[in-house]
Amino acid sequence: MMEQSYTIGRLAKDTGCKVQTIRYYEKVGLMPTPDRTAGNQRRYGARHIERLAFIRHGRQLGFPLEAIRQLLRLADSGEQPCDSADSIARSQLQEVESRIARLLALKAELNRMVEQCAGGQVADCRVIEVLSDHSQCLHVNHLEPEEAH
Amino acid sequence: MMEQSYTIGRLAKDTGCKVQTIRYYEKVGLMPTPDRTAGNQRRYGARHIERLAFIRHGRQLGFPLEAIRQLLRLADSGEQPCDSADSIARSQLQEVESRIARLLALKAELNRMVEQCAGGQVADCRVIEVLSDHSQCLHVNHLEPEEAH
DNA sequence: CTTGAACCTACAGTCGCTGTAGCTCCTATA
DNA sequence: TATAGGAGCTACAGCGACTGTAGGTTCAAG
Numbered sequence: 055m056m057e058q059s060y061t062i063g064r065l066a067k068d069t070g071c072k073v074q075t076i077r078y079y080e081k082v083g084l085m086p087t088p089d090r091t092a093g094n095q096r097r098y099g100a101r102h103i104e105r106l107a108f109i110r111h112g113r114q115l116g117f118p119l120e121a122i123r124q125l126l127r128l129a130d131s132g133e134q135p136c137d138s139a140d141s142i143a144r145s146q147l148q149e150v151e152s153r154i155a156r157l158l159a160l161k162a163e164l165n166r167m168v169e170q171c172a173g174g175q176v177a178d179c180r181v182i183e184v185l186s187d188h189s190q191c192l193h194v195n196h197l198e199p200e201e202a203h
Numbered sequence: 204m205m206e207q208s209y210t211i212g213r214l215a216k217d218t219g220c221k222v223q224t225i226r227y228y229e230k231v232g233l234m235p236t237p238d239r240t241a242g243n244q245r246r247y248g249a250r251h252i253e254r255l256a257f258i259r260h261g262r263q264l265g266f267p268l269e270a271i272r273q274l275l276r277l278a279d280s281g282e283q284p285c286d287s288a289d290s291i292a293r294s295q296l297q298e299v300e301s302r303i304a305r306l307l308a309l310k311a312e313l314n315r316m317v318e319q320c321a322g323g324q325v326a327d328c329r330v331i332e333v334l335s336d337h338s339q340c341l342h343v344n345h346l347e348p349e350e351a352h
Numbered sequence: 353c354t355t356g357a358a359c360c361t362a363c364a365g366t367c368g369c370t371g372t373a374g375c376t377c378c379t380a381t382a
Numbered sequence: 383t384a385t386a387g388g389a390g391c392t393a394c395a396g397c398g399a400c401t402g403t404a405g406g407t408t409c410a411a412g
Contacts, residue, residue: 061378061389061390062389062390063388063389063390072369072370073389073390074369074370074371075368075369075370077391077392078368078369078370082368091377091378091390092377093376093377093378093390093391094376094377094390094391094392095376095377095378095389095390095391096390096391104335107335108334108335111333111334111335112334113368115309115312115313115334116306116309118367118368119367119368125330125331125334128331129331129334129335136330136331139330139331140317140330142330143313143316143317143330144317146313147310147313147314147317150306150309150310150313151310153306154303154306154307154310157265157299157302157303157306158303160264160265160299161296161299161300161303163264164264164292164295164296164299165296167292168289168292168293168296181274181285181288181289181291181292182274182277182278182285182288184260185257185260185261185264185274185278186253186256186257186260186278210358210359210409211358211359212357212358212359221400221401222358222359223400223401223402224399224400224401226360226361227399227400227401231399240359240408240409241408242359242360242407242408242409243359243360243361243407243408244358244359244360244407244408244409245359245360262399267398267399268398268399269398
């Protein structure tokens with residue numbers, strides 16, 4: 055009913071989010087469906103900006119979309135206690151802490167590998183050797199099967 | 204030509220890798236195609252075990268499959284200097300270090316959020332509030348758009 | 353010889369986007 | 383008012399690294 059004045063491109067620019075990503079969030083039900091112009095283009099208002107900022111901020115904090123969905127539900131129905139939000143955040147914190155622990159072990163291992171590599175022939179390459187023979191490394195549990203990158 | 208005596212299931216058990224994953228590695232050209240029985244089942248030998256162990260170890264160290272592919276090429280053609288292997292490992296180390304840095308910033312932010320949440324109504328919930336308003340957090344750059352989990 | 357666990361292929365789904373193709377719309381300028 | 387072109391639209395494929403499923407076949411123990 056108020057001015058729904060932002061195009062999707064404007065919204066994208068304002069929140070540092072790609073246009074396709076906004077449409078994706080709408081498709082998976084994180085963003086409410088906006089008004090459309092006569093020509094079928096989306097027009098957004100202030101609440102959409104807030105909503106998208108919330109989502110992006112949650113993503114930057116590493117929350118999976120499902121957690122963000124729950125947090126949005128909690129934020130919308132402002133009556134329940136915030137214990138739920140707290141426990142979502144706590145479990146995200148735990149996740150982050152365990153990721154850090156694993157990455158630190160990893161870093162130590164990679165350091166060892168790289169420092170021992172004398173730059174000679176592959177026959178003597180520590181990097182290849184360590185990878186070939188797990189017993190040569192300190193058997194920290196590295197990463198659990200996690201996607202790289 | 205020697206005893207190709209391991210079934211895919213055995214190989215999986217020995218290396219802590221799922222059967223489908225081994226078939227996947229074969230499909231994407233990381234594992235060499237094994238011999239087959241008359242009934243078309245895969246049979247593996249010692250070199251396959253070594254190869255798979257190399258791949259898994261690389262994955263545990265967080266190397267993407269593409270890096271592992273390069274490392275395997277280097278290991279196979281044992282003549283070239285190991286500078287390449289070294290630089291692959293170094294860039295993986297850098298990647299890991301930057302991930303750690305980002306996660307530490309993240310952890311601080313989540314800690315702040317969680318500690319301030321008094322367990323009251325959503326109206327006062329710090330978790331939701333901080334997510335809603337980026338200016339309330341310390342503007343560390345969090346994570347760059349990274350997939351969660 | 354029978355049973356059933358393990359194998360086979362092929363393909364869909366996961367997560368969170370990102371990119372592309374092939375259109376239509378909106379708006380600024382001439 | 384006509385036109386150009388940037389921005390929007392939908393639908394779908396692709397990424398990485400698997401994982402799961404359906405529907406069938408093979409192997410080895412009893």
